[in-house]
Structures are given as C-alpha cells and as structure tokens.
Amino acid sequence: MSDLALQIAADVRAGRRSAREVVEESLSLIATGDDIHAFLEVLADEALARADAIDRSVADGEDPGPLAGVPIALKDNLCTRGIPTTCSSRILAGWRPPYDATVVERLRDAGAVLVGKTNMDEFAMGSSTENSCSGPTLNPRDRGRVPGGSSGGSAASVAAGFVPLALGSDTGGSIRQPAALCGVVGVKPTYGLVSRYGLVAFASSLDQIGPLGASVADAALCLEVIAGHDARDTTSLEGPVPDMLAAVERPVRGLRVGLVTELVEGTSPEVAARVRESAEALAGAGCAVEEVSIPQFRYGLSAYYLIAPAEASSNLARFDGVRYGLRVDASDAEAMNVATRTAGFGPEVKRRIMLGTYALSAGYYDEYYAKAQRVRRWVANGFADAYAKFDALLGATTPTTAFALGEHSEDPLAMYRSDTCTVPANLSGDPAMSVPFGTDAGGLPVGVQVFAPALGEDVMFALAGALERSAPTKEPPR
Amino acid sequence: MTDRLPEGWELVVGLEVHCELATATKLFCGCPNAFGEEPNTNVCPVCLGLPGSLPVLNRRAVELAMRIGVALRCSIEPSVFHRKNYFYPDMPKDFQISQYDAPINRGGRLELPDGSVIGVERAHLEEDTGKTTHVGGTGRIGGADYALVDYNRSGVPLVEIVSAPDIRSSAQAHAYASELRAILVASGASDGRMEEGSMRVDANVSVRRTGEPFGTRCEIKNLNSLRSLVRAIEHEAARQVALVQAGGTVVQETRHWDEGEGRTLSMRSKEEANDYRYFPEPDLVPLAPDERWRSxxxxxxxxxxxxxxxxxxxxxxxxxxxxxxxxxRSVVTSDLDRVVAGAVAKGAPAALALARTANEVAANAERAADLDLDGFSRLLLLEAGGELGATQAKAVLSELLERGGDPTAIAKSMGFESMDEGELREVVARVVAELPEEWDKFLAGDSKVQGALIGAVMRATSNSANGKAVTEELARMRSEARGAS
Known part of the structure; x- marks a missing residue:
C-alpha cells in the first residue's frame, strides 16, 4: 500500500476516497502477499463492515476522526474483544478477551480499521519473531532473514506495505529493533504516555505500547491518538500529551545532540558508518552534535535480563489452566497446572520464567533483582547526566542489520545481545525511536535511534523528521 | 482442657487477624464487595486476573485501613504494594497483591479492658482470594472429585493485623480478638463477622520454660470462632509441652484446627513452605498519604x-x-451504650439502666435501635420507685421494645396497677392457706420456701402483684403469726 496514513485519512475524511476501497486494497495485499507470515489472524469481514460504517458517517457529514479509514495491524498481545489474542503462545489458544485494550478503543474512536493481529515472539520474549508457536515471520526485505522482534509481525506488515500503521509493544526494544531491521519507523514512548490496560504484560515496569509506521509523521499521528492518561492504568501519566505531529516539520537548528559512543562502537562497521552519517546530517541541519560516552549503557543489558524475567515470572503465573486458554488435564490441580504450563509455553518463555524465578528467590533477591534495580537507577542517572548537556541523543538501534533465520536461535545470549542498544531507554523510561537511515552493502535497512528526555517526544519527532528528510536512500515501502 | 500449663511453662501467642473492609467495591476494581451472592457474578477482567488487566487502588479502602491504623495507634507510613507469588487455583493471578516491608500501618498497640497492652506490629492492606469448594468424594481437599471456584471474594480488600507475640493465655487471646473486633466494627472499617469470614484469625503458638527464649512456633489456621481460637490455643500448647517433655522438638509448621476432633493437624512444614518471591508491584505506584489526608x-x-x-x-x-x-463491655460491644447513657441523662438510675440494657434490650437487639429512650427511662423510674416489680418491668419493657408506647399505660393495660393493700392481703392469705406445708417451713425460718410462696402469689395474680410488696406482706404475716404463738 503506497499511501501514508495521513494521506488516507485526509482523503477519507474529505470523501475523496472510500474507506472500503482503502481496506479492500489492504486486505487484498495481505491475501496475496502474506507468505511472510506477518499476520496470525486477518479480520476481513469485521474490517469491511467497519470501513462501511466509516463511509456512512462521512456521507452523513460526520468526521470519523484523524485515522479515518486507515488500516491498522495490532500485535497479538493487545486485547481485542471477542477476537483471539494469543501472544503467539499455545497456552492462550482459543482465548477471546471479553474486553478491548485502551489503545484499541482509542484507535477505533479515531476511525482506524483493525485488519488483523500480527505475529510475535511468544509473550514478546525474543528479538527475531522466531519464538512464535505458529512459526516465524520473514523479513519482507529479505525472506531469508528475520524481521527482528518481538513485534516482528507488526514491523513486517508495515514494511511489506500491507498496512501503513501497526502497533507493537516495546519492553527492551521490541518495537525499535524490528523497525530497524525492516526499515520502518518505530517508537517507544515515554513510560506511562500510553495506557498499558489490555496489553498482556511481559515486564510491567518496562512495557510500553507504541506505533510502527512507514513515515515519521504517521507514527506521530498514531501516537497522538493512543497517548494520554487512562484511569484504568495507575502508571499512566496525567497532564498534557506532547505535540508530536506538528513537531515533525519543526526546524532542528540549534538543538544539542549527543552521539552516544557506546551506541556506535560495538556495532557493525556499516551500521556505525550510517549512524555517523546521520549525525553529520543533523549537524548539516544546524544541530550542535557532539560525541558523549554513557558508560552505564554497557551494564543495561545485564540489568534488563534480570528485571524483565523477574517480572515476567510473576506476570505469566496466571496461565495456570484454571480459567482460560490451554488446559492439560491431570490428577489434581497442581499436576494440571504443571502439565498445562509444560505443554503451553515454548522454550524461551520457560527459560525466562526460570531466570526470573531464580532472581527473586530467597537468598538470591539481593544479589540479582535488587542489584539489577540499582543498575537500572544508575543507567537512568547516565541518561539524566547526558540530558543536562544535550536536548537529545543519537545512536544505533541495533548492532547489526537483519540476521539470517536460525542464526541466533541456538544461542540465547547472542540473541539477547541484539537488544543492547535499545534496552537503556526501557530501563530509564525515556522515549526513543528508530528511523530508517540508509542500508548496508546488501541493501538491508539500518535504523538510527533518537532518544529524548521523558515527555520530550516533540524534540524526538523533530529530529526524526530531519533524519527522514536527509536519509540517503529513501526507499518507497514495498 | 484448661488454660493452665504445667508449672514452669509459659504460653506465647501472636495473632494474625484478617478483616474484610466494609467498602462498597473491591480493592482494585469497581466490582461490588458483597457477601453471599450467586457465585462469579461480582467479577470483571481485573479481579479475574485476565491477561492485560491492571489494578487501580480503591481510595476508600486506604481510608479504612488508615482508620484501623489510627485506632490501633500505629504510625501511618508511606507504603508500597508487593506481589506475593504462589500458585493456587482460587487466586486468579497466581500472586496476591499485598504489602511486605513497607506496610501502611506500623508499630501500634491495643489495650485490653483489663488494662494489659498487646503490641501491634503492623496492619497492612492486601486483596482477598476467591473461594474453593471441594465437591464429591470425601469433600476434602485431598479426596474430592472436583473443585468449584467462586471469584466473588477475589479482590475484596483486607487488612491483616499482626500482633506482637505478647499474648500469654488463651483468655488473653480471646480478649484481644474480641476487643479488636469491637474496634473494627466501631471504627466502621469492617463488619467483623467471623461466621461470614469477614474476620479471620490465625494463631502463632509456642511454649517455653519461664524465662527462656521463645520456642518454635506453629501457625494454627481454620479458627472460625473465638471459641475455636481458645480451644485451639489450649490444645496446641498442651501438645507442644507434652512433645517437649517427652524429649521431642516442635517443628515450625502450619497446623489446621479440626473443630470436630478438637485437635490441630499438620498441614505443611516450613521446608515445604512457599518462597513467596516478594517484589514491588510494578502496576501500582507507591502509596504515601499526605499529612492532610491522615488528619x-x-x-x-x-x-x-x-x-x-x-x-x-x-x-x-x-x-x-x-x-x-x-x-x-457487653453493651458497648452491642453498640447499646447510647441507650444506657440516654436513659441516665433522662434521670434513670445508672445501675438499673445498665442492667436492663445489657440483658432485656440486648436480647431484642433488632428493635433496640427504635427504643424510645424517654419511655425507657420512665419505666426504669417506675421500677426503681417500687411501683412495678422486676418481672412486671421486664414485661412492660418487652412491650415497649416491640410496639412502643407509654410505660404507665402499658403497665395498666397489663393489669400491673399496684393493688391496694387490702386486696394484696387477701390474695396472700388465700395462697398461704392453700400451702400449709410451705407456710409452716417459712414460719420455722426456712427462707428457701419464700420464693415458692411469692411465685404462687404471682401466679394467683397473673403477675400483677408487686414482688416487693408481697415479700413485705409475707414478712408481716410471719411476725404476726410468731407474735400470736
């Protein structure tokens, strides 16, 4: 689909184009092109009915909202009323939530049309979308490679042009990393900017929902729709939402940007080269760019892989076969619970539940979980020190471009290392986003990451807009 | 079994009391907090722990928890919710949101009516679990065919009040639990109904030789009444003393009180106990009531x-x-102290007002709220002035409670108008004549038959005679008879 969400919405609102026509195009692209397995479930009938309703409201002189008629895909860990929500796990097979996530309500109220639920690493645990009970998603740029993860299906659905927008969730990079590997824009907002109500939790203190889009402006538009306080999520922030869509076109002259040494060194030479070029591009646009070292970033990954599994071990306890999803019968409740979880969870989920359980156990809590929390605060302090000097930070989103299917699947630590550039912003709660910026020699996309202080999304989107305008190869989305 | 341990032994008890708060809604969602409804009707994604749901703290529950803190003279502190992780089918998230090392109330005390003081270590907020019913087979947890779970109770707000191990007898444990219950009810925090499970007591029991350090404790669960609490503590203390005297050691464990068998049974030992893996609940922000809210x-x-x-x-x-x-104590517990105070304020004698309230009024508690205090005090004055006997006054009070009215008019309608002296003499003389044997004994100085004679007069007058006047008439007749002989 070659049109951007902004254009589609403008056309549909003005009656220049019908939502049905837009949605039919999206559905037809998915029907013919989704051998990359971006979708777990396509909701053709519901989407067409919804498109017709939008067209009727336009005909009646009503405004269906800023996303009128825009086809959108949702990561399958976002609850959709009456529609299967599986987190790509056998343990949730057949579960249809009795309620919609807050973001789903807000998208619908803005006129968006849900066309399907996308594939992901099981319970968002992974960086390649290979940990899905229904098989991997392929990278539309190169089908022998992974799309990244865990929001790989959402990133691939945008990169393949099936939809202009998708939602993902980002716990340690799960929006930004696949966005980078697929060559689309991906945003992890400030923790608390978007309600988590209805997001099946992986690690509650790190999880944030955010958009993936074919352009920076589309991502900004989508985030403005889903952001804002929600009484159902106590951790959601009160107060005004940053002005993001308008910021995309804002001049960046005079902004102080820190190029983070730790997010250039240790990345592949080609990734490092694109990141340095992006810094030069910003300097060319009038930013004051300077290199800055934040040594704490080196310890972020270790802290993350204790805190996230610890919270996950508790969040995933509820999948016990008692009330919903898979149940494997056994002689008593405890045996049923063990049999259900043994059959229902994949190996990576089990690994993390064990890691997290261990990190919280009596006698190990201080050494692991508590120490990781201290490192987390230390990483946040590293950001805070940098933001005393800079308005925003810049670095790579991923250490490499998309890796081959199966390349890291036998080596969990190698897989975990692909999150090294993205994890720090989850630990601090600050916003960060990935913007495509050129490719490697093989034509695989490179993503550069823009960071801003909490609720500094306007500055972040302004810089992302500048990067998008100056990116060397501006490939049309396929 | 008695409260007495063998010479040289001392009982040490700490109580953990869970009380359900009297809120309209649950702790983390808007579902009604109600007892006794159709199973699984007061539920929603949050209290069913459905994937993606999030808790939102109920402000009213925090206020009631703070009330308990103030009533128990605790310090109210900034607090944090923790997750207590363990698997159980009636716990929807398979963790309980509770408070761990930062409870909302810490370091209080409870003074018992006898003046002794029991320390309160903490009183923290947490959510209740659902309720499992084992069906078929033996109906017990190990031998049932299947289990049914009702999640109506899931997420109901609880405050757990943990006493210091300051209790030294089963009677003191009883006094602590009843006084605590009275405080919970009076403060409006809880209805304190043990029979409905809105107040639940677990007892940590140990024994030691006087002067020695604390012994190993056992936690006794399933105490559904104050009577069970007393019996269980006494049984458990005796069991532990006997065990130690026979050369054994007490193992730290949880024990189940079997009311029918009258004994405690081992449930699980510390080795099998859960590692709850407490960690701060990331879905809730810390709770720090400011000075204004606290005041x-x-x-x-x-x-x-x-x-x-x-x-x-x-x-x-x-x-x-x-x-x-x-x-x-009894009228305050029954919330009837205003009846006593009201009657006294209207001139009734305190002792009589207290006695009638503690007995006759309390016995008809559901009508007590509507008792006309003016009429009540006038009735008490009639009784105190001897115009109505005790039996008559109780009969009038019963009518006053049931239907209200003027006590003098009620007494009249019941035929309790004082008989004139002549009438009374006639009746007494007739009754005495019918009971010559008793009369002889009475004359011989056997005062035990006096009651029988008075009773006979009362029956003969359908209770309309004044007991005091009858007594006086009997005495007069006796001295007359003695003087004649």
Missing part, C-alpha cells in the same frame, strides 16, 4: 470502645462492680 481520617474516626466504656463507667462515679464492668 482527615483521624478526625473522622468514630469513638472507640475503650473510650465509650470509660464514659459509661463514669456514670457509676468511677467505681462500677466487676459485674457492671462486664455489662458495660
């Missing part, structure tokens, strides 16, 4: 039982008898 709660706290008892005791010039102290 508002403190100011809204209704008068507590100890103060209300002191007010009643003051009506006796500061020196009530032990029996009156017991009556005072």
């Amino acid at each position: 508002e709660v403190a100011a809204s706290l209704p008068p507590l039982p100890a103060g209300r008892r002191a007010v009643l005791a003051g009506l006796f010039g500061g020196s009530p008898t032990q029996a009156q102290l017991d009556q005072i």
